[in-house]
Amino acid sequence: MLIPRKIPIDEIYVPAARRKTLHPETVRLIAESIVENGQQTPIQVRHDGKRYVLIEGLHRLEALKWLGETTIDSYLVQARRH
Structure with a gap:
């Protein structure tokens, strides 16, 4: 179960x-x-060791930026290895 952070x-x-x-x-x-x-x-984001990389939710992210928010509710997901 994913827990938002x-x-x-x-x-x-x-x-x-x-x-x-x-x-x-x-x-x-x-x-x-x-x-x-x-x-x-x-x-949804994944962590690449240095930063979080957006997987899903670009418009929500941009909307919160536009509203002046500094944090966002996110699910941290594991990247799939190919």
Whole structure:
């Protein structure tokens, strides 16, 4: 069972390929929802030894940045080895 933990937003690295999928209108809508209801679903990150790497939740991450938050609820997941 995954347990959410708060991690600093500034320690999260977003890969370039993932950044290309960002939609500002979606960020705005999610930010409005977070103001009204709080963060309902944690993002998913993996730790690469130095930083957290975003796996899932780009729009939630950007919405919380936009709202001025410094931490985010996250699930720490293990990277799959290929």
